[in-house]
Amino acid sequence: MRLNARRALDSPLVCGVIGVVALLSAAEAAGRLGLISTVQFPLTSTVLLEAAGLAADPAFLADVATTFGGWALGLLATVAVAVPLGLLLGSVPPIEAALRPVIEFLRPIPSVAIIPLATFMFSGRLDLKVAVILYASTWPILINTVYGLREVDPVAKETLRTFGFGPLSVLWRVSLPSTAPFIATGVRVAAAIALILAISTELLSSGAGGIGNFIVLAESSPEGLRMQVAAIVWAGLLGLVTNGVFVWGERRIFRWHTARTGATQ
Structure with a gap:
């Protein structure tokens, strides 16, 4: 026992x-x-009961679907842009050297700070959300892809070159499979950032719908604070579930990498 x-x-x-x-x-x-x-901090039991009640609220579930839809589109767009760009930068050092100052300038800019600027550039709320997510979530995938390419076994690449394989074949057969676990980790980190930016965009842009918009509108309700905290609980649960799904996927798809590194996350 x-x-x-x-x-x-x-x-x-x-x-x-x-x-x-x-x-x-x-x-x-x-x-x-x-x-x-x-008054300022509702009881935990009260908040959990309110959160359970929101699970049966069609309007709130529609907002959750709006947030999740924007998050998914933004993350897909980020993967489609960041992975090829990372492979390019990691495979061609002169291009990386040329773009490194631009990347290091843009990367530290707080993502929330660009939301007001993006509001003027994108009229559609979904376009706005996807654009902000794309900007904020690109960095972890891009950096992880470049770093992963640096960790590829040079002997394996040289062996393929010796047998007459070209650069694209080496990239496809050796570099990309070896870099895939690093890319997956970058995508997992980017997924969390994307959810944060999706809700932040909804908070700062009126009429965008989603969990963020629900939190703003709940302020005018008699049970405003309780509803807001309950919605925040749901946002945290979404983040927890999505991260858990990505961790589970990494462990199943890249078992060889987990066994070799002893990684648990």
Whole structure:
């Protein structure tokens, strides 16, 4: 029995659940004991009940679908742009050297800061969301792709060249398969960034729909704060689920890479 309990505690999932339950319980206790104001910070139980109620609200579910749709389109557009660009930069050093100053200039710019500018450039709300996601989510995929190409075994590439394979064949047969786990990690990080930017865009652009727009409109409701926090809980759950799906996919598709590196995430 003790051995089984110890094994359960060694599981990251079990430890994570225990941590979440402990945090929520502490917040509930602090509210009920008067240590924090329940006016400014609603009770955990109240927020969770409100979040459960939103699951049966068709209007809110439509907003979730709007956010998720924009997130998916933005992420697909990012992968379609960032992966080929990363392969190009990683395969042709002179091009990378020429574009490196531009990348290092653009990458640190806060993504939220470009939303007002993008609002003037894109009239459609979906176009706006996709454009902002594309800008913000490109960097982790691009950098990971370039870094992954640097980690490709040079002996494997030289062997193919010796047998007469051209640059494209070497890229397709050796470089791309070896870089794929790095690209997948970049996509997973980009997925989280894309969700943040999707909701941020909805918060800052009126009439965009989605979870962000729901949070803004909930402010005028009598139960405004409670509804807003409940919607934030749903945003966190979406992020948790999407990250879990990507982690699961990486472990299944790239088992050889996980076994070699000992990676758990």
